[in-house]
Amino acid sequence: MKRIVVIASILFTGAAFAADPIATMRGSTQISDQSEPARMTNWNDSDKKQVRNYPEQPPMIPHKIDGYIVDKNSNKCLSCHARSRTGESGAPMVSITHFMDRDAQFRASVSPRRYFCNQCHVPQRQVDPMIENTFVDIDVLLSGEKKPE
Amino acid sequence: MWGMIKDYWRVFRSPARHISLGVLTLGGFLAGVIFWGGFNTALEVSNTEKFCVGCHEMRDNVFAELKSTVHYSNRSGVRATCPDCHVPHEWTNKIARKIQASKEVWGKIFGTIDTREKFEAHRLTLASHEWSRLKANNSLECRNCHSAESMDPTKQSPRAQEAHEKFLLPGEKTCIDCHKGIAHQLPDMSDVPGWQ
Numbered sequence: 591m592k593r594i595v596v597i598a599s600i601l602f603t604g605a606a607f608a609a610d611p612i613a614t615m616r617g618s619t620q621i622s623d624q625s626e627p628a629r630m631t632n633w634n635d636s637d638k639k640q641v642r643n644y645p646e647q648p649p650m651i652p653h654k655i656d657g658y659i660v661d662k663n664s665n666k667c668l669s670c671h672a673r674s675r676t677g678e679s680g681a682p683m684v685s686i687t688h689f690m691d692r693d694a695q696f697r698a699s700v701s702p703r704r705y706f707c708n709q710c711h712v713p714q715r716q717v718d719p720m721i722e723n724t725f726v727d728i729d730v731l732l733s734g735e736k737k738p739e
Numbered sequence: 740m741w742g743m744i745k746d747y748w749r750v751f752r753s754p755a756r757h758i759s760l761g762v763l764t765l766g767g768f769l770a771g772v773i774f775w776g777g778f779n780t781a782l783e784v785s786n787t788e789k790f791c792v793g794c795h796e797m798r799d800n801v802f803a804e805l806k807s808t809v810h811y812s813n814r815s816g817v818r819a820t821c822p823d824c825h826v827p828h829e830w831t832n833k834i835a836r837k838i839q840a841s842k843e844v845w846g847k848i849f850g851t852i853d854t855r856e857k858f859e860a861h862r863l864t865l866a867s868h869e870w871s872r873l874k875a876n877n878s879l880e881c882r883n884c885h886s887a888e889s890m891d892p893t894k895q896s897p898r899a900q901e902a903h904e905k906f907l908l909p910g911e912k913t914c915i916d917c918h919k920g921i922a923h924q925l926p927d928m929s930d931v932p933g934w935q
Contacts, residue, residue, distance in 0.1 A: 637897040653898050657808060659920060664928040666920070668935035675933065680901070699935065 634714040644728060648710035649682075655713050660706055667707045668700065782837065788820035794847060797821070800858045804923045824880045824922065825869070863926035870915055878914035885914070 619625035633654040634640075640650045658666035670679035688704040689696045755763060784790055792798040802821070805811050810819040827833050845851075852858040852865075873880065887907055892900045906912040916933070919925065928934035 635896040635898070653896065657921060659925065662927075664920065664925040665935055669917075669933055672935045675935075 628717070631715045631717055634716065640714070643725070651708075651711050651713040653713065655708070660708065665705065665707070672699070782833075785837070786822040786826055786833075788822075791821040796847065796852050796858065800852075800855065801923050808922050810922050819884065819922075823883070827876075827879065828883055859926075862924075866919075866923075866926050870919065873915040874913060881914040881918070 616625045633656070634652060635654045637653050640652050642649060655667075660667060668684070669675055670681040671684050673683050675681070676683045684700055684704075686696065688700045689698070690704075691697055691701045692703060788802075792802045810824075812818070826836055850857075852861050887903075890903065892903055895903065902917070906917070907914070919928075919931075919934075
């Protein structure tokens, strides 16, 4: 009985895979073929603040960051976004939450655990999502409207 | 020995007895051309990317770092090679820099930066030399290609436009003030003004 169940389940999953292939970056290209990658698009470099999709979202970077190095030696982001640099640069200051260490103490500057900016903040490119996204903005959801297409 | 030197000196000082003035002047002129040509050719050979990366100190550190930057590979295919940024193009300053470079020959012979660790230990010093040189000459080597006069701010991103109009065009800042670490990795920047 057990054996039948095992065989049946293997067959069933096999059939399921065949019927509904998992969407991957390769698309429908066979593993033996070379897929045609999508053309790279330019970074969004508009420097216009982008509205967050939900309140907790780390703000997106509205500019190119090619070649900006963030490591032990230097942090290129902070040469504009550090508190002391914002007067000259006009860039928004790194929010105060980044100054908090793991003991909930606010420090004089960015805490080491919040130092690597692009762990959360990322620049944007105009690309088609690979997988359909059904995300609905909370305001839209609350107002009961349909998701704008 | 001393007698021989005296003899040679006497011959050197006395007017030519067998060679005509024509041969001396024309020959001297030709020899001068050949010597100068040779000198200049050698100078220019020492001013090529190939020459610079001939030493592993340059090839494995700074040149390897340059390769991923826009000054090495970019959409228009123009490349800035080592001397474009690090050797003045104007003759007098070029010679002055070349004489300074004798210190680099010394460093090469005695292996001052012959490992990655030693290079990293010297990186701040070495970088500071280049920053202060570019600061002093108003980023001349940058401006040999990127002149403010031929810059079209309307073709720049809004952010670049604003920064250049605010700081570059009034002459308040020079290129290297903001554009550090664009071609090579940075040293520990914690003591450099404007960096965190």
